[in-house]
Amino acid sequence: MKDSISKPIPRVDAPAKISGEAKYIGDIRFKNQLFAKTVRSSRAKAGIVSIVKPELPEGYFIVDKDDIPGINRMRTVVSDQPIFAEEEVNYIGQPILLVVGPEREMIYDIISKIKIKYRDETPIFNLDEAEEKGAVFTEYSYSKGKPEAAFQDGLKIIEDEYHTGLQEHVYLEPQGMAAEYRDNTMFIYGSMQCPFYAEGALKDVLGWGSDRIRVIQSITGGAFGGKEEFPSLTACQVAVASLKTGHPVMMIYDRDEDIICTTKRHPSIVCYKAGLDRKNQVIALAIDIKFDAGAYSGISPVVLQRGMFSATGVYNFPHLSVRGRNFMTNNVPSGAYRGFGAPQTIFSMEMLMHNLAIKLGIDPLDYKIRHLLERGEPTCTGGKIWDEVKLPEIIEKVTAMSDYRRKIQSNGKYKGVGVALFLHGCGFTGNGEQLIKGKIILKKNGGTVILKVSSVEMGQGAETCLRKIVAHTLLLPMEKVTCETIDTGLIPDSGPTVASRTTMIVGGLLRQASLELKDRWNESDNIEVSRVYRHPDYLRWDNDTFHGDAYPTYSWGANVAEVEIDPITCEIDVKKVSAVYDVGTPIDETTLTGQMQGGIVQGIGWATVEVMNPSKGKLKQHNLTDYKIPTSMDIPEIACEFIENPYEFGPFGAKCAGELPFVGAAPAIAAAVSNALSVPIKNIPITPEYLMELDKHED
Amino acid sequence: MVEGFRPADLREALEFRSQHPSIPIAGGTDLMVQKARGFALKPDFDKPLLFIGHLPDLQQIIVENRQVHIGAGVLLSDLIKSDKIPAVFKEAISLMASPPSRNIATIGGNICNASPAGDTLPYLYAVDAILVLKSSQAERKIPVGVFITNPGKTDLASDEILTEIIIPDKKFGVSYYRKVGTRKGMSLSKASFTGLADIENSNVTDIRIAFGSVAPTIVRSRKIEASIIRKPVSEIKTAVPEIVKKYAPLIRPIDDARSSAAYRKKVSLRLLEDFLRNLAS
Numbered sequence: 001m002k003d004s005i006s007k008p009i010p011r012v013d014a015p016a017k018i019s020g021e022a023k024y025i026g027d028i029r030f031k032n033q034l035f036a037k038t039v040r041s042s043r044a045k046a047g048i049v050s051i052v053k054p055e056l057p058e059g060y061f062i063v064d065k066d067d068i069p070g071i072n073r074m075r076t077v078v079s080d081q082p083i084f085a086e087e088e089v090n091y092i093g094q095p096i097l098l099v100v101g102p103e104r105e106m107i108y109d110i111i112s113k114i115k116i117k118y119r120d121e122t123p124i125f126n127l128d129e130a131e132e133k134g135a136v137f138t139e140y141s142y143s144k145g146k147p148e149a150a151f152q153d154g155l156k157i158i159e160d161e162y163h164t165g166l167q168e169h170v171y172l173e174p175q176g177m178a179a180e181y182r183d184n185t186m187f188i189y190g191s192m193q194c195p196f197y198a199e200g201a202l203k204d205v206l207g208w209g210s211d212r213i214r215v216i217q218s219i220t221g222g223a224f225g226g227k228e229e230f231p232s233l234t235a236c237q238v239a240v241a242s243l244k245t246g247h248p249v250m251m252i253y254d255r256d257e258d259i260i261c262t263t264k265r266h267p268s269i270v271c272y273k274a275g276l277d278r279k280n281q282v283i284a285l286a287i288d289i290k291f292d293a294g295a296y297s298g299i300s301p302v303v304l305q306r307g308m309f310s311a312t313g314v315y316n317f318p319h320l321s322v323r324g325r326n327f328m329t330n331n332v333p334s335g336a337y338r339g340f341g342a343p344q345t346i347f348s349m350e351m352l353m354h355n356l357a358i359k360l361g362i363d364p365l366d367y368k369i370r371h372l373l374e375r376g377e378p379t380c381t382g383g384k385i386w387d388e389v390k391l392p393e394i395i396e397k398v399t400a401m402s403d404y405r406r407k408i409q410s411n412g413k414y415k416g417v418g419v420a421l422f423l424h425g426c427g428f429t430g431n432g433e434q435l436i437k438g439k440i441i442l443k444k445n446g447g448t449v450i451l452k453v454s455s456v457e458m459g460q461g462a463e464t465c466l467r468k469i470v471a472h473t474l475l476l477p478m479e480k481v482t483c484e485t486i487d488t489g490l491i492p493d494s495g496p497t498v499a500s501r502t503t504m505i506v507g508g509l510l511r512q513a514s515l516e517l518k519d520r521w522n523e524s525d526n527i528e529v530s531r532v533y534r535h536p537d538y539l540r541w542d543n544d545t546f547h548g549d550a551y552p553t554y555s556w557g558a559n560v561a562e563v564e565i566d567p568i569t570c571e572i573d574v575k576k577v578s579a580v581y582d583v584g585t586p587i588d589e590t591t592l593t594g595q596m597q598g599g600i601v602q603g604i605g606w607a608t609v610e611v612m613n614p615s616k617g618k619l620k621q622h623n624l625t626d627y628k629i630p631t632s633m634d635i636p637e638i639a640c641e642f643i644e645n646p647y648e649f650g651p652f653g654a655k656c657a658g659e660l661p662f663v664g665a666a667p668a669i670a671a672a673v674s675n676a677l678s679v680p681i682k683n684i685p686i687t688p689e690y691l692m693e694l695d696k697h698e699d
Numbered sequence: 700m701v702e703g704f705r706p707a708d709l710r711e712a713l714e715f716r717s718q719h720p721s722i723p724i725a726g727g728t729d730l731m732v733q734k735a736r737g738f739a740l741k742p743d744f745d746k747p748l749l750f751i752g753h754l755p756d757l758q759q760i761i762v763e764n765r766q767v768h769i770g771a772g773v774l775l776s777d778l779i780k781s782d783k784i785p786a787v788f789k790e791a792i793s794l795m796a797s798p799p800s801r802n803i804a805t806i807g808g809n810i811c812n813a814s815p816a817g818d819t820l821p822y823l824y825a826v827d828a829i830l831v832l833k834s835s836q837a838e839r840k841i842p843v844g845v846f847i848t849n850p851g852k853t854d855l856a857s858d859e860i861l862t863e864i865i866i867p868d869k870k871f872g873v874s875y876y877r878k879v880g881t882r883k884g885m886s887l888s889k890a891s892f893t894g895l896a897d898i899e900n901s902n903v904t905d906i907r908i909a910f911g912s913v914a915p916t917i918v919r920s921r922k923i924e925a926s927i928i929r930k931p932v933s934e935i936k937t938a939v940p941e942i943v944k945k946y947a948p949l950i951r952p953i954d955d956a957r958s959s960a961a962y963r964k965k966v967s968l969r970l971l972e973d974f975l976r977n978l979a980s
Contacts, residue, residue: 037737104737104738104739104740105740105741108736108737108740252738254737254738568877568966568969568970568973569877569879569966569969569970570966571879609881609882611881620955620956621956625732625887626956626957628881628882628885628886630882631797631882631883631884631885632884633882633883633884634882634883634884688879688962688966689958689959689961689962692961692962692965692966
């Protein structure tokens, strides 16, 4: 047990997943179970004039808004989306009703006979239209220093604009949820990240207390935020269906259906006005962030907040104003997706710095280094960088690993190298952690210990890491430390499995509780220790003015990407990504390296091949034939290293890690493409089609 | 109604085909996707299926009179492994779909699917491959370019089965293949280019040029090819712009979920140009 916590151990969830024994929601069957299939809006914006339903065969049901005993709204940050549509629909794919019954063939037959009459209205399809019409869900702003005065002060002004696209999660398994109403209690089973989010939504929709609701997570594959808030909707739908029919009800989406109607990464436009002094230093910056939230506001306000609080990346600009707006369109609602708004604003920030440097004839990395945040300096929201910033060390390491300095000098046409520097705020945004007050319980039972947490395993290694933190502290073998089933009836609410908060926040509580349990180990065979989250005293946050420490601390990273562009086809070949991260102390180097590689690959996809264009509210790429993510053949060599920088309040010094790697890949690749072709890159995805238009080669 | 029939041999298959309207199916990697209706539902076939993927008669690769006879049921993965298949054709096949799909998909299926993006087709067009179509009564042989009439449409009669693909005896000293997909694996072609040529004593003695995914069917022009044949390679370089100009009107791609018409056209002509310039050097 003298081993470092970072030394890799086998993943506890691996054997069942590798052998195929793991039961995902689609593998589960209930006795007398019925299937449900959703009838959806075919219109982007319309009033529902009438719904003509066929006569139903015995044993078949239609479940809609009239069957909801409680409130017909899905509880989330803004509870504006109906569980089932009422008088209107606002996006193509919006759920109107369920057809429920024993045979799928008959369900499809019934659906083909349902006739919905719409009264079409004028929809809004993109950010430009939404801005013109003033269709704003949320608007926030904050500032630092004296931006207005600074801009008046003879600075050189440069304005620029950046765009990022929709991104589909392509989580391992499509959305799937089952409800079983028995013993006066609603049991919900499904693929999800946040069982207590679903519980909250069910309380509203059923009008019941949590004593009559049990939400049980089935094995969930890599979800990336796609199973954060969306499963609350399907959980409520199947619950209402089970209540009405008296049978267990199972609803599993086909992949095409899933892509059409589930949340995606917010498309963004970020506009900058940069004021440069005589040394070409950016001393004033105005940032205008626009997100397409889609048809309902939902969780988008917090996505926008993280985007805004991350908008200056790793830099310190003395005078700053940031405005952020979520726009309402009639596209499918946007939602949580790894990075939660920050990847959009950091991509744009990194490319702004890159493009400014090129314009000024300065090496992009040198230009970035001139603006770096340092310990003790104010964050963009006027908080403080409390902890040590090891960016200089990170940069030195990543440039050495990639030979960046030589390559940026010597690379010829069609071969490029690019660097991105980035951070990620650890845990919930703003006062989120104080509001949710995550709770955990450790229970000693003879020689074994049970962890009771609501943080879920979803392929990211949470179970291994949390058990390892406890086992390592108590000097117990891993098999003596187990996790309680993720069942809201058996576990406390430690908060959702989101925001890269599991290891640092929940793992931190487990570490504290383990230390107490260690001291009290000999007291008895049955000891229960619990912990509730307490924000470190020195942190300050004002949620009305957005002033103070938006995050307890930050993780940091740098990526160097190397690309080759095919001179004939303009295809991008990502050859190598070198990556160095400061995530405090790595809890398990192998699991963490897997997270980093996965995040980089997902970032490569977002930056290059993942094209998703809605045309009049309808997605043109709505299956995995047309919506492409990188395959194993597309994955470059990835060199990944960690710099240790222990954080006082993290378990063994660990900070956040899950979202960080996604953030850096896209800007590094875009910078490399820019370097290869000597063109500024301002939009992703960077497709060959786009590059062909930029490339003047022999045409 | 018969929903499916699994014949013991080709004779039985042809017999069934002569008596029932039917859909021949081998690997099903196109048909099962096209006709899928939803999870755990039967696919939407309007005629009974005739399973032919297992028939040994259709799984041979034989060289006869220096012509390669490929059974229509030969798997894509078996073509890649065979020493009788030209390297440039193997290259095209090895970039199709994924290893699991190539282990079940057949060459005959890719031809009969008649997609402009079918990646076996440009090569087969270029070499003037002959297709053998059998019915219980007769057998006919027609060139692949005549067999495929439109996207998804072929000249296959309701009682016929494509049994064999014949690659004529012709060796090409120069071969060039490029597929442009969205990613390196499991990608449908946005555009593809196949160029074959023979050069003797510094003269082009034969040239074949075929474009995939940029028109309703594979694009090949014997007329333009004829205008290049017998040219000394030294003259090709100066003739490149003129040749490209001749092909330009034949390249008529569309905008779709995978790419744009403008990109497809430009990339196709650039690949042609690259092929011709390489010939000359």
